[in-house]
Structures are given as structure tokens and as C-alpha cells.
Amino acid sequence: MHWRLRRAAAADADALAMVAAATFLETFAGVLAGPDIVRHCAVNSAPAKFAAWANDPASAVTLAEHPEGAAPMGYSVLTVPDLPIPPEPGDIELRRIYALSVTRGTGLGAALMACAIADAQASGRTRMLLGVLGRNRRARDFYERQGFALVGERRFLVGETWYDDVVYGRAI
Secondary structure: OOOEEEEOOHHHHHHHHHHHHHHHHHHHEOOEOHHHHHHHHHHHOOHHHHHHHHHOOOOEEEEEEOOOOOOEEEEEEEEOOOOOOOOOOOEEEEEEEEEOHHHOOOOHHHHHHHHHHHHHHHOOOOEEEEEEEOOOHHHHHHHHHOOOEEEEEEEEEEOOEEEEEEEEEEEO
């Protein structure tokens, strides 16, 4: 399977919201409560949220599209850190990185990560941070293969339920 990566604009907000909800559901169905998933996506993956990130000069949103028809297949969001660890000059947060399960094993996740790192470096950032559900071993293994190491913990609200996350960091 192939894809193309491009910088997303506010006009892509509906496509980003759709792939965000789909990937969140794929990732967390059977892990998180269904009503929490629905509420979380309605609030945190709304088109307005993606439009705001796309319009924010401190953020970078990348959209992965299928080369035939440009269906959204994945995305990443880099933005100002909002994590409970002491900030360092040059920090940026990889707030989101998701790809549809149909792309698993194709290298799309690594391509999205490489693009995010390149965007962060181009903007003068020196450390990338991210938060992930502590028990999401698949994601944690991916981040560790990408050179991230544990730097902290946080509690994260999804819908009505609090979850234990870990925070990773990596020099870029």
C-alpha cells in the first residue's frame, strides 16, 4: 500500500476529524468504554480543533492520503506542549500520530514520525514529547523503536474516565 504525506490546511479539517475518530475507535475499542470514546472524539477530534491547529503557526498538521482518491489514512499533529513535566526550551509535543489499521506494516507510521521530526527540527525544536496510554504496548513499542524514552507520567481524561498515561521524550 502506498500513501502521500502533505501539510494539512484548515480546509482539511473534516477529513482529519474523520480519520481521527476512525483511528481512535480502531485503537481503543475494547480497551476504553464506548461512551468515553464517542465523547472524546466529539470533543477532541472535532473539525474546529483540527482547523485551529492547521491555522496555528506554532503547530504542524500532516495528512496521509491514499494516492487514488485522496482518502485520509492517517495524520500527525505537532503543537505547543501541554504535559505535566518541566518544560525545556525547544520542546514540542507530538500531540497525535495515528494511521488506519489497514496501513499496519506498510511503514506509514514511521513515515509520519519522520515527517514530524523533520518539521520539528525545521522549526528549531530540540526535543519532542508525547503522551500515550500506559498499557498501550503496541504504541509504546513503536515509540521506543523511534528512539523515545520515558520521561514522566500523567492522568488523562477520556470521556468521563481518567487513565494512566506515560510521557515519552526524544532529542531531535
